[in-house]
Each structure stands twice: as structure tokens, then as C-alpha cells.
Amino acid sequence: MRNPLGRPLVVGTGIAGLYVALRCRELGLRPTLITKSRLEEATTRYAQGGIATAVGPDDSPALHLKDTIRAGAGLVDVAAAKALTFEAPARIADLVRYGVPFDTVEGQIALGREAAHSRARILHAGGDATGLSIEETLKRRVLDAGIEVRERTALRGLKPNGRHGTRAIISDDRGRNAEESEDGPIVLATGGTGSLYRQSSNPSVATGEGVAIAFRAGALLTDMEFIQFHPTVFWREGAPRYLITEAVRGEGAVLRNEAGERFLVGQHRDAELAPRDIVSRAVDREIHRSGHPCVYLDATAIPRDRFFARFPSVCRFLATYGLDPSRDWIPVTPVAHYMIGGVTTDLEGRTSLPGLYAAGEVASTGVHGANRLASNSLLEGLVFGERVARQLVHPVAGRTLAPGRLVRLDWPAGAGRDDQRGAIDRVRDILWDDVGIVRTGGGLRSGLEELAELGRSTEPSRSNDLPGPVANAVLTASLVARAALTRTESRGAHYRSDFPERRPQWRLHIGLVRKEPSG
Numbered sequence: 131m132r133n134p135l136g137r138p139l140v141v142g143t144g145i146a147g148l149y150v151a152l153r154c155r156e157l158g159l160r161p162t163l164i165t166k167s168r169l170e171e172a173t174t175r176y177a178q179g180g181i182a183t184a185v186g187p188d189d190s191p192a193l194h195l196k197d198t199i200r201a202g203a204g205l206v207d208v209a210a211a212k213a214l215t216f217e218a219p220a221r222i223a224d225l226v227r228y229g230v231p232f233d234t235v236e237g238q239i240a241l242g243r244e245a246a247h248s249r250a251r252i253l254h255a256g257g258d259a260t261g262l263s264i265e266e267t268l269k270r271r272v273l274d275a276g277i278e279v280r281e282r283t284a285l286r287g288l289k290p291n292g293r294h295g296t297r298a299i300i301s302d303d304r305g306r307n308a309e310e311s312e313d314g315p316i317v318l319a320t321g322g323t324g325s326l327y328r329q330s331s332n333p334s335v336a337t338g339e340g341v342a343i344a345f346r347a348g349a350l351l352t353d354m355e356f357i358q359f360h361p362t363v364f365w366r367e368g369a370p371r372y373l374i375t376e377a378v379r380g381e382g383a384v385l386r387n388e389a390g391e392r393f394l395v396g397q398h399r400d401a402e403l404a405p406r407d408i409v410s411r412a413v414d415r416e417i418h419r420s421g422h423p424c425v426y427l428d429a430t431a432i433p434r435d436r437f438f439a440r441f442p443s444v445c446r447f448l449a450t451y452g453l454d455p456s457r458d459w460i461p462v463t464p465v466a467h468y469m470i471g472g473v474t475t476d477l478e479g480r481t482s483l484p485g486l487y488a489a490g491e492v493a494s495t496g497v498h499g500a501n502r503l504a505s506n507s508l509l510e511g512l513v514f515g516e517r518v519a520r521q522l523v524h525p526v527a528g529r530t531l532a533p534g535r536l537v538r539l540d541w542p543a544g545a546g547r548d549d550q551r552g553a554i555d556r557v558r559d560i561l562w563d564d565v566g567i568v569r570t571g572g573g574l575r576s577g578l579e580e581l582a583e584l585g586r587s588t589e590p591s592r593s594n595d596l597p598g599p600v601a602n603a604v605l606t607a608s609l610v611a612r613a614a615l616t617r618t619e620s621r622g623a624h625y626r627s628d629f630p631e632r633r634p635q636w637r638l639h640i641g642l643v644r645k646e647p648s649g
């Protein structure tokens with residue numbers, strides 16, 4: 131079938147991009163898939179814990195929905211969460227059809243438990259290699275389907291294409307050989323911002339570029355203040371920040387301070403299985419209180435065989451540091467992990483720009499509210515990826531995208547030195563120090579001032595020059611900080627020590643839009 135809108139251009143090769151491209155192909159379209167890196171290098175391959183879906187005998191999509199809404203701290207878009215949870219089993223069936231080898235026990239799909247889920251509903255593959263297994267399976271399918279894939283090809287900008295469309299400007303990964311995409315819908319599947327934080331679980335491709343590029347073109351963003359921090363990432367001086375999946379706590383591991391005390395007991399009724407924001411802040415507080423650089427995950431109560439079978443990658447990683455989880459406590463610290471907000475979409479993945487769609491972590495569907503429920507993000511890429519693919523073939527009318535509070539932002543031209551040395555390191559320090567787990571108005575304001583100064587030196591001096599990755603990183607960081615300064619309350623993943631309470635007047639989404647969209 132020929133798409134009257136033209137060939138779709140899908141940007142990004144994580145779960146969302148690969149799945150959208152595959153489904154487009156199955157529905158008769160001829161998508162092109164691009165990635166700034168190699169085909170398989172995406173955050174997706176690092177996902178360990180698994181993918182949440184209500185398939186257990188004691189479970190139901192309604193219960194999954196209830197848990198998602200509860201975790202989201204009053205901001206979950208119920209229609210979006212309903213789509214996520216009720217369409218989940220069908221999307222898992224797609225993954226099985228493509229060949230993802232989910233783990234089983236006695237012939238039944240094995241289900242793990244994670245924080246804030248009232249049931250065991252986390253499907254996993256290869257023990258703790260779920261993301262890798264999904265990425266590799268979908269990649270193979272994409273290649274088998276003959277989908278055109280262009281590696282080391284980056285989205286650099288977006289521009290209007292008549293009244294009904296948007297064009298992409300793409301180049302090689304060094305910014306050379308810029309070209310415009312042909313007519314056709316563009317699907318952003320560029321992932322999150324995690325690696326812009328000094329302490330992060332994300333790979334280096336997660337720079338939030340899709341957000342900056344969409345914002346520059348005039349797209350509406352929402353919920354940018356909500357960055358989820360993960361409480362248990364391996365800590366050792368000089369070691370990589372390797373995630374120790376929440377599923378380890380789901381299997382019975384507990385958190386202890388240096389003195390061996392379970393400091394979460396008494397802070398929340400679910401203790402170590404409380405929502406991520408609560409556990410991250412408790413760990414952060416404990417580290418500041420004690421002056422010790424980490425806390426410890428004690429998994430020694432989990433039988434050795436069970437731990438090794440369920441978490442083989444974690445075990446291999448720990449062994450390189452001489453640690454055996456059945457005997458040793460694992461040193462851990464919280465890090466930036468997941469971008470909850472992003473480019474605003476309706477339920478079919480449409481953004482506020484004509485012909486521009488978004489799916490996966492880059493999209494803000496409202497499904498996570500102020501706090502993502504563990505293992506709902508791989509699922510989001512599938513459920514809304516499917517909706518985007520269908521929308522490209524059979525368009526249906528969408529909702530109006532209207533945040534409760536809209537902030538219009540100016541982002542002026544600069545001196546055009548995108549390669550300015552040290553700018554990225556400065557961005558990472560500012561985000562971690564001033565826009566981190568605990569925020570204050572003073573810290574956010576000073577972070578924003580410094581980012582504005584960085585923007586003045588890294589932004590192009592002429593409006594028709596394309597900003598590079600450094601300028602985009604500075605802009606993305608500023609958008610997170612601006613939204614965080616605007617929200618004068620604490621809710622979900624966003625915590626302000628100067629406004630520690632949740633305030634009813636802030637039960638709304640904050641939207642960010644550029645004052646004068648560039649042409």
C-alpha cells in the first residue's frame with residue numbers, strides 16, 4: 131500500500147523506533163529508519179528488569195491501571211494509562227510472535243515483582259537481559275523485513291513543509307552532508323535525556339536531542355520537570371554506573387546503611403518496594419546524613435541458585451569487582467534514569483506539529499503522570515508505537531493538546547561555538563547539582579542562569595544555522611530546569627525542599643513552547 135502522506139521517516143532504533151518501523155511495514159508502508167549511532171545502540175538494550183503486563187492468574191489490566199495511576203501522583207492521564215494497560219497483552223503477543231524468548235517456569239511465562247506493583251507482572255527474558263533480547267529480536271526482524279536502515283545518520287532539525295507537514299533535516303553523525311527528508315510523516319523515537327546528568331544509568335546516546343529539536347521547531351512539550359531517579363545503581367569510585375534492577379528488591383533484597391540498619395523501614399509501608407521517588411530520596415538522605423558515599427543492597431537472603439538464575443548479567447558484572455551477592459552487600463547510589471515528560475502527544479502519538487509523531491521515552495503521553503511505575507516504559511514504546519503505526523495508515527481524529535499551565539520561552543541566538551570544550555560536562559554538573567533529586571528555587575535559578583550563559587556561547591549566531599548536539603544539550607537541560615522552577619510544589623519524581631508538600635493547585639501539566647517558532 132502506498133501511504134498518501136509519503137514514506138514515514140522513523141528516527142531512533144530503540145524499542146519504539148524498531149517496533150513502529152516493523153508495524154508500518156506490516157501495515158503496508160515503506161518506512162526508513164535512521165539512528166545517529168549503530169542500529170543496536172539504544173537505551174533499550176540496557177533494560178534489565180522487564181516489561182509489565184497483567185497476564186498472571188491473579189492479575190488484570192484494571193489492577194495494572196490502578197497501580198499505574200497510584201504511582202503517578204495525581205497526574206496520570208487515565209485514557210492513556212488505560213490504553214497502556216489494556217493493550218499490553220496484545221503487544222506482548224506481538225513480541226512473542228517476533229520471537230522474543232520470554233523466560234518461563236514449568237511452561238508458564240515467569241513473572242517478577244517490582245516496586246509499587248500490587249502483583250507479580252514483570253515479564254523478563256534471559257533473566258535480567260530483557261532489553262537486550264527485545265532489541266536484538268526486533269533488529270533481526272527489521273533487517274529481515276528489508277526495511278531501509280541508515281546508521282550514523284542524525285536528525286538535526288525540523289522545518290514546516292506546507293500547512294500539513296513537517297520535514298526533517300538529517301546529516302551524518304558529524305554534522306556533514308545535510309539533506310532534507312522527502313514528504314512523509316516523521317516519527318520521533320529518540321529516547322530520553324538521562325546521560326545529560328553527571329550520575330546516570332543511561333548510555334551516551336540518551337541526550338534528549340529529540341526534545342530540543344522539536345521545541346526549536348515549535349512543538350509543545352509537557353512534564354519536563356519529572357525526571358525519575360533510580361535508587362540502586364552500583365557505586366564504586368571509577369566504576370561504570372551499572373544498574374542493579376529493582377527486580378532484585380522484588381525478589382527480597384533490602385537496603386541497609388553502613389551500620390546495617392534497614393533505613394526504609396518506618397518511612398513507607400512498602401519499605402524497599404515503595405515507589406522509586408521515595409526510595410531514591412531516602413537513599414540520597416541517608417548518604418548525606420552519614421557522609422558515606424553509598425548504601426548497600428543486601429541480597430544475601432535470596433538463595434544463591436535463584437539469584438544467579440534470575441540475574442545472570444548482574445552476577446557477571448559484580449564478579450568483575452570481586453562481589454558475590456549471596457555473600458556480599460552491593461554498594462549502591464541513586465542516579466538519573468528516565469525522562470517522564472517530553473514531546474506532547476495525543477493518544478495516537480500526534481504532536482502539536484503537523485506530520486510529526488512521537489513514541490517511546492521522547493513522548494509525553496501522560497501515561498506516567500508524575501512518576502513512572504517500574505517496567506512501564508518498554509511497554510509504552512510498544513503500545514503507543516502501535517497506535518502511531520495505525521494512525522499513519524488509518525488516521526482518526528485526535529484530542530486537543532492543552533496543558534494546564536503554558537510557559538512560553540525565549541531561546542536567543544548565541545556565538546555559535548557548538549564544540550565549546552567542557553560545555554557538556556558543565557551541563558551534566560548543573561543538572562545533577564541544581565536539578566537533581568532534591569531541588570530548590572535558588573539552585574534552579576542559578577542553574578538556569580549558568581545554562582543561559584552556556585547557551586549564549588553554544589547556540590548558532592544565525593537563525594538558519596543548525597544547532598549541534600552541544601547546543602541541544604544545553605537547551606534540553608534548560609527546559610528541565612525551567613519546568614522544575616515553575617512547579618512550586620513536590621509531586622512524584624519532582625521534589626522541592628522549599629515546597630515539600632503536594633499542592634492541589636498544581637494538579638496540572640506544565641507545558642513549554644517556544645515564543646517564536648523558527649522557520
Ligand SMILES: Cc1cc2nc3c(=O)[nH]c(=O)nc-3n(C[C@H](O)[C@H](O)[C@H](O)COP(=O)(O)OP(=O)(O)OC[C@H]3O[C@@H](n4cnc5c(N)ncnc54)[C@H](O)[C@@H]3O)c2cc1C
Binds near residue numbers: 333373507511
Ligand atoms: C539501565 C536501564 C535499565 C532499564 N530497565 C528498564 C526495565 O527493566 N523496564 C522498562 O520498562 N524500562 C527500563 N528502562 C527504561 C527503558 O529502557 C527506556 O525507557 C526505553 O528503552 C526507551 O526506548 P526508546 O525506544 O524510547 O528509546 P531508546 O532505546 O533510548 O532509543 C533511542 C534511539 O534514538 C536514537 N537517537 C537519539 N537522538 C537521535 C538523533 N538526533 N538522530 C538520530 N537518532 C537519534 C538513539 O541513537 C537510539 O537509537 C531502563 C533504562 C535503563 C537506562
